Structure formats: C-alpha cells, structure tokens
Amino acid sequence: VGQIRPSLMKKLRENGREGxxxxxxxxxxxxxxxxxxxxxxxxxxxxxxxxxxxxxxxLLLLLAAINFWRSFTKGPKDSHxxxxxxxxxxxxxxxxxxxxxxxxxxGFLITIFLLLxxxxxxxxxxxxxxxxxxxxxxxIFTYLFFVTLMxxxxxxxxxxxG
Amino acid sequence: xxxxxxxxxxxxxALQPINLFYCLLGVFIGTLTGVLPxxxxxxxxxxxxxxxxxxxxxxxVIMLSGIYYGAQYGGSTTSILLNIPGEASSVVTTLDGYxxxxxxxxxxxxxxxxxxxxxxxxxSVILLMLLAAPLxxxxxRFGPPEYFSCMILGLTLIxxxxxxxxxxxxxxxxxxxxxxxxxxxxxxxxxxxxxxIMNLEDGLGLVPVVMGLFGLSEILINLDEVGxxxxxxxxxxxIFPTRKDWKDSIGxxxxxxxxxxxxxxxxxxxxxxxxxxxxxLEKKISKHPEKFGNGAIxxxxxxESANNAAAGGAFVPLFTLGIPANVxxxxxxxxxxxxxxxxxxMLLKDHPEIFWGTITSMYLGNVLLLIxxxxxxxxxxxxLQIPYRLLFPFILLFCIxxxxxxxxxxxxxxxxxxxxxxxxxxxxIGFETAPMILSFVLGPLLENSxxxxxxxxxxxxLIFIQHSISGVVLLVAFIMILSAVIPFARIFxxxxxx
Numbered sequence: 120v121g122q123i124r125p126s127l128m129k130k131l132r133e134n135g136r137e138g139x140x141x142x143x144x145x146x147x148x149x150x151x152x153x154x155x156x157x158x159x160x161x162x163x164x165x166x167x168x169x170x171x172x173x174x175x176x177x178l179l180l181l182l183a184a185i186n187f188w189r190s191f192t193k194g195p196k197d198s199h200x201x202x203x204x205x206x207x208x209x210x211x212x213x214x215x216x217x218x219x220x221x222x223x224x225x226g227f228l229i230t231i232f233l234l235l236x237x238x239x240x241x242x243x244x245x246x247x248x249x250x251x252x253x254x255x256x257x258x259i260f261t262y263l264f265f266v267t268l269m270x271x272x273x274x275x276x277x278x279x280x281g
Numbered sequence: 282x283x284x285x286x287x288x289x290x291x292x293x294x295a296l297q298p299i300n301l302f303y304c305l306l307g308v309f310i311g312t313l314t315g316v317l318p319x320x321x322x323x324x325x326x327x328x329x330x331x332x333x334x335x336x337x338x339x340x341x342v343i344m345l346s347g348i349y350y351g352a353q354y355g356g357s358t359t360s361i362l363l364n365i366p367g368e369a370s371s372v373v374t375t376l377d378g379y380x381x382x383x384x385x386x387x388x389x390x391x392x393x394x395x396x397x398x399x400x401x402x403x404x405s406v407i408l409l410m411l412l413a414a415p416l417x418x419x420x421x422r423f424g425p426p427e428y429f430s431c432m433i434l435g436l437t438l439i440x441x442x443x444x445x446x447x448x449x450x451x452x453x454x455x456x457x458x459x460x461x462x463x464x465x466x467x468x469x470x471x472x473x474x475x476x477x478i479m480n481l482e483d484g485l486g487l488v489p490v491v492m493g494l495f496g497l498s499e500i501l502i503n504l505d506e507v508g509x510x511x512x513x514x515x516x517x518x519x520i521f522p523t524r525k526d527w528k529d530s531i532g533x534x535x536x537x538x539x540x541x542x543x544x545x546x547x548x549x550x551x552x553x554x555x556x557x558x559x560x561x562l563e564k565k566i567s568k569h570p571e572k573f574g575n576g577a578i579x580x581x582x583x584x585e586s587a588n589n590a591a592a593g594g595a596f597v598p599l600f601t602l603g604i605p606a607n608v609x610x611x612x613x614x615x616x617x618x619x620x621x622x623x624x625x626x627m628l629l630k631d632h633p634e635i636f637w638g639t640i641t642s643m644y645l646g647n648v649l650l651l652i653x654x655x656x657x658x659x660x661x662x663x664x665l666q667i668p669y670r671l672l673f674p675f676i677l678l679f680c681i682x683x684x685x686x687x688x689x690x691x692x693x694x695x696x697x698x699x700x701x702x703x704x705x706x707x708x709x710i711g712f713e714t715a716p717m718i719l720s721f722v723l724g725p726l727l728e729n730s731x732x733x734x735x736x737x738x739x740x741x742x743l744i745f746i747q748h749s750i751s752g753v754v755l756l757v758a759f760i761m762i763l764s765a766v767i768p769f770a771r772i773f774x775x776x777x778x779x
Binding site for chain 2: 136140144147150151153154155158162163164165166167168169171172175176178179182183185186189203204205207208211212215216218219222223231234235238239242243257261265270271272273274
C-alpha cells in the first residue's frame with residue numbers, strides 16, 4: 120500500500136488537469152439533468168421532451184469518464200498547453216462584457232468608440248491621438264454602414280443615437 | 282442533355298449582374314480571409330451571414346460559397362511568403378512553398394499554386410455537377426432511419442478524423458448535440474435547459490456560437506502568442522510557370538485534384554487531410570523524394586490543388602444528402618435554413634436555381650480567383666504588411682456586430698463571449714470544436730429523424746438495422762466509435778505478449 124500510494128499521488132498530480140476536465144463535464148451533466156427537471160423522459164416507444172437530453176447527458180458522462188480513465192493508463196496528453204491568459208486576453212473579454220452592460224445606457228456609438236480605444240491601446244499603439252482618430256472613424260463608419268445600409272438597430276442610449 | 286440544359290439554366294442565374302457581383306465579393310473576401318492569418322472562412326461566413334438576410338437566397342449562397350473556396354486560394358500566399366499558413370489546409374504548402382520563396386522562386390510558387398487551384402477548382406465543379414444529380418436520385422429514396430444513420434456516420438467520421446484524440450472528438454460532438462437541444466421542444470413545446478431565461482427559449486443562435494468558437498477564441502489564442510511576421514524580401518517575378526514548371530507539376534495537379542475531391546466528400550475529410558494526403562502521395566511516387574521539403578514545385582502544386590478540389594467535393598454531401606461535411610458547410614447549411622430552404626435532395630427538385638446557380642457561379646468564381654490571385658498578387662502582399670495587431674480590433678468589432686445584428690440582442694453577444702472562452706479553453710486542453718459545431722447544426726435533424734423512425738417502428742430500435750443501408754452505415758459508425766473507445770491495438774499487443 121505504501122508503494123501504491125506515492126505512485127497514485129504522482130498520477131493524480133500529473134493528471135490534475137484531466138480531473139478538472141472530468142469535473143467540468145460532470146457539472147455539465149448535472150446541469151443537463153437539472154435543465155430537464157420536471158420533463159417526461161419516456162422511452163423508445165414514447166419519447167418525452169427530456170428523452171434526448173437525458174440520454175445524451177449520460178453518453179457525455181460516460182465518454183468523459185473513459186477519457187479520464189485513459190489519462191491514467193496512458194499518461195497526460197502532450198497536446199495540453201498552459202492555460203495562462205495574458206492580460207490582453209482578460210482585458211479584451213472584460214471590455215466586451217463592459218460593452219454588453221454599458222451599450223443600452225450609453226448607446227452603440229459611444230460604447231463602440233470606447234471599446235475600440237481600449238482594443239487599439241491594448242495592441243501596443245503608443246500614439247494616443249492616432250488611437251482616438253482611428254477609433255472614432257471606425258465607430259462612425261461602422262454606424263453608418265450597418266444602420267443606414269444594413270438597417271441594423273443598435274442600442275440608442277441616453278443620446279438617442281443608435 | 283439534361284445536365285447541359287441545367288448548366289445553361291445555372292449560367293443564366295450566375296451571370297445576372299447582381300449574382301456576379303456577390304460572386305466577386307465572396308471570392309474577394311475569401312481570398313482576403315485566406316491571406317490574412319487570424320480569421321478563416323468559417324469566421325468570415327459567420328460574420329457575413331447576418332448581412333445576407335436582405336438579399337436573395339441564391340445570391341447569399343453564391344457569396345458564402347465564394348468565401349469558402351476563395352479562402353483555399355488565398356491561404357497559399359501566406360504559406361509561401363510568410364511560412365505561416367493562412368488556412369489549416371495550406372499548412373503543408375509551407376514545407377516547399379516557403380523554401381521556394383527563400384530560394385528566390387516566390388513567383389513560380391505563387392503562380393503554380395494559383396493555376397493548380399484553378400484547374401482543381403474547375404475539375405471539382407465538373408465532378409460535383411456529374412455526381413450530385415445521380416446521388417440526389419438515390420437520396421430521394423432515403424427515409425428517416427437512413428438519414429439518422431447517415432448523420433451518425435457523418436458525425437462519427439468528423440470526430441474520428443479530428444486532430445488529436447478521437448474520443449475527445451466524440452465528447453465534443455455529444456456536447457454540441459446537448460447544446461442544440463436548449464430551447465423549446467419541437468414536439469411538446471416544453472422548454473428544455475432554459476433555466477427560466479427567456480432568451481434561451483429560441484435556442485442558442487448558430488452565428489454567436491460559431492463566432493465565439495471560431496472568431497473570438499482565435500483572437501484570444503493569438504493575443505497570448507502574437508508576434509509580427511517576417512515576410513520574404515525581394516520582388517515577386519516570373520509568376521507564370523515555365524514549361525519545365527508545368528511538366529513537373531501537371532501530374533501532381535491532377536492527382537491532387539482527384540484525391541482531394543473524393544476526400545472532400547467525406548465528412549471530416551476536408552481540405553486539410555486532402556492536402557496532406559496529396560503531398561504524401563507525391564513524395565511517395567516521386568523519383569526524387571529528397572527534393573521535397575527543399576523547394577519542390579510538386580510539393581506546392583499537389584496540396585494546393587487538393588485543398589481546392591476538396592472544397593468542391595464538400596458540396597456533394599450538403600446538396601445531395603443535406604449533411605455538411607465540415608464547419609464551413611455547416612454554416613452554409615445554416616444560411617440555407619435561415620432563408621427557409623432545407624438542404625438535401627429536395628433542394629435540387631424544389632429550388633434548382635440554388636443548386637445550379639451555385640455550381641455555375643463556382644466556374645465563374647474560379648476564373649475570378651485566377652484574376653485576383655495573379656495580376657493582383659502585389660495587393661495581397663501589401664496587405665500582409667499590415668501589422669497583425671491592427672487587425673484584431675476590426676475582427677473583434679465584426680464579431681460583436683455580427684452576433685448582435687442577428688436578433689438585435691445583447692444576449693447573443695454574451696453567448697459569443699461565453700463560447701469564445703469555451704473555444705479558447707478547448708484549444709488549450711486539446712479538444713476540437715469542429716465536431717461540436719457540426720452536431721450543433723445537425724442535432725435538430727438528428728433528433729427529428731430518430732423520433733420519426735421510432736414512430737414508424739412503434740418504438741423498435743431494430744428499424745435502424747432492418748433497413749439495409751441504415752444497418753451498414755450504422756455498423757461502420759459503431760466500429761469507428763468502438764475503436765476510439767476501446768484501445769484494441771493495446772489489447773492485441775498485450776495478448777501477443779502473454
């Protein structure tokens with residue numbers, strides 16, 4: 120037992136990420152089951168609304184379990200890359216989320232301009248006046264193209280432009 | 282006679298000024314997305330999908346198809362000049378293409394890539410035309426069990442042929458199938474997996490999901506790794522291949538075309554595998570295999586012909602069976618559905634203008650691509666000099682607007698962000714997203730044909746075996762799934778050892 124335990128611990132350490140992957144799929148399975156709560160599952164003769172989600176959830180769990188098991192027998196995957204998002208990645212995502220929240224209040228034109236300023240700044244442009252000009256021009260061009268030509272309806276915001 | 286009549290009918294549609302314009306626009310955008318690393322044809326199609334609502338379905342399909350096959354042309358430019366494939370299908374072109382450019386032969390490499398692509402593209406359209414009509418007649422006899430089995434086989438092939446682990450491909454496909462079930466159940470109209478969120482009752486939109494998985498995630502990955510590229514210096518000259526170049530390449534072009542077309546038909550086969558197979562085949566049969574990897578012109582001609590032929594081949598299952606062979610075809614599938622058309626055998630019967638108009642536009646598109654890619658090669662080289670970091674904000678902007686404009690909903694932008702993160706994580710942990718998208722698109726049809734089959738058989742699953750075509754197709758799929766799940770090779774090795 121003393122010999123098995125260190126080797127099991129080593130394997131668990133090596134396959135920590137595989138464990139997290141399995142756990143994520145387990146959560147997805149439970150979400151699927153939770154999402155069809157109260158729906159009839161039925162059977163092959165009379166499939167209910169929950170029939171397909173239930174069995175595809177079971178299949179997902181089964182395949183994820185096999186994948187997890189195989190990581191133990193085969194060792195961790197070579198295809199894994201380090202998940203260490205750069206600050207640019209995080210800022211881009213935060214910027215888009217802020218856009219989603221702010222656009223209904225500030226309107227499309229202002230929020231997209233601010234978002235473009237953020238994006239261009241993140242991409243390493245030093246000249247701030249260039250950033251302002253290109254962001255402003257892009258925002259106005261996009262607005263004119265999509266609103267006047269493509270008849271899109273963007274959030275208007277407090278200025279009533281959108 | 283029929284085929285010639287239909288061809289004439291197709292040209293009468295494709296040559297209409299508006300359709301010619303959309304064909305030109307499509308192949309131009311396709312070349313652009315092929316040339317510029319960071320956004321592929323899938324991203325471009327999903328970006329432009331919402332803009333097709335206002336135009337006729339024929340024009341929309343002509344433009345979106347143009348993007349797809351145009352990207353195969355453009356992908357070679359970056360492979361040859363930058364050693365960075367603009368498209369996954371041009372990866373193998375870097376081996377000899379970049380070497381040729383370093384040896385001062387960028388012109389002949391670009392030239393043979395363009396001519397090879399033109400020949401392959403044109404032949405594949407002829408093959409598509411000849412094969413599709415008879416296949417449609419066969420497909421018209423298919424019932425729900427056959428459709429169900431074909432879709433299962435298609436998804437299995439895509440998962441099986443995916444890069445990396447097939448098992449992970451299957452997981453991705455099942456996940457896509459679960460995601461497509463979010464929303465109201467078509468039979469009982471009860472909400473499934475909506476968690477009380479009203480926006481989810483219509484289900485997840487294809488465009489935000491694809492834009493997240495293929496557009497945003499690509500940018501997020503590049504933000505982690507980005508650097509500017511080193512373009513091969515020197516003037517590009519002698520772009521028209523010499524007699525010797527033709528002599529060296531013509532066999533490779535025809536072999537690449539044939540292998541590429543038939544591999545393109547296979548779901549999951551596609552342009553990437555076709556280009557690798559064509560390259561390997563040329564190297565195998567060459568009298569001078571040592572030349573490969575050191576600037577052999579056949580090493581450029583074969584994969585570039587193969588990936589273009591595969592692009593044509595991929596239309597066969599879409600138009601005949603209504604089964605998309607790859608993600609780009611899934612997007613076209615989505616575009617047809619948005620316009621109220623169901624891809625499959627009935628499309629040719631009920632809407633011949635779509636089928637023949639698209640096919641004939643591909644002849645014209647190939648000519649346009651040759652013009653765009655040879656005399657205007659300087660323009661594409663200039664575009665490559667735009668710093669990559671300047672392109673990101675524009676691509677992100679289009680992702681945001683594209684996902685919003687579908688239903689004028691910020692919720693769709695949020696969905697795009699969520700799937701962008703999912704795509705980013707999936708790539709980092711070695712899961713392919715292509716099977717997920719394909720099963721997401723095919724899921725509703727799969728569920729429908731399963732339910733219909735069960736109604737016909739009064740709940741007996743034996744219906745899938747009793748129908749011979751369905752039985753054989755399911756057996757093939759089952760063997761593939763089994764071989765991915767059970768490590769037979771290791772078991773046999775263990776038995777042998779003991």
